[in-house]
Amino acid sequence: MKKILVPIDGSERSMKSLEFIKGLFPKDTIELTIMHVQELVFMNGMMIINEFENSKQLGQRIVDVASERMKEYSPKTYLSFGYAGEEIIKKSRDDDTDIIVMTKSTKRGLTKMIGSVATFVVKHTKCIVMIIPE
Template identity: 50%
Template sequence: MKKILVPIDGTERSMHSLDFIKEIYRPEDVEIEIINVKELVFVDGIDMGDEIKASSEFGKQLLERARQKLSGYEVNLYFTFGYAGDEIIRKSQEDNIDIIVMTKSTKKGLTRLIGSCTSYVLRNANCIVMIVPE
């Protein structure tokens, strides 16, 4: 059984990774980890409690929506705060992930072609990274 990590960021574009997985893998062949990472900027003297709570609730709702898209598959959800690239790499190493499936960026330019986070993951992952076109 393959372990697949799918980072989602709340955009419809990132949800295409889930459709891609359904097209090429049968439910009995994969275990799927879906991760959502919220990056927070902390400023001295400002209470971030409300933003942290709202971000956490939004992330968990997003992950549940993703789970519903993969009905019939074994799916684990993971929400965290941090830098997306670092957290994706950390999670892939901790959980012995076989494949990371990400969508490409819609921006123009070489680095932006796949996105800075995807580029970071490609350079640092110890597993296969599949990039799904839009």
């Protein structure tokens, strides 16, 4: 069974990765983890507790919506806080992920073509990264 990690940001664009998986992988052939990384803002080196709670609730809603879309795959969900690229790499290593599936950025330019987070992931991971066009 292949382990697939799908980082999402809650946008419809990022949710297209889920539809791609449905079209390519039968549900009994993969172990799916849906991940969301919430970045937090610090002021004077301190995080405001309300900001953390709000971020946690928003992140949980995002992974819950994605999980519902993929319920036939019985996905695991994972919510993390920090820089998205670093957190995705850490999770993929911890879980011994085979494939990371991400949706490309809407920005233009060589580095921006797939997005800064996707570029970071491609440069730093040891597994396959699939970038899905919009």
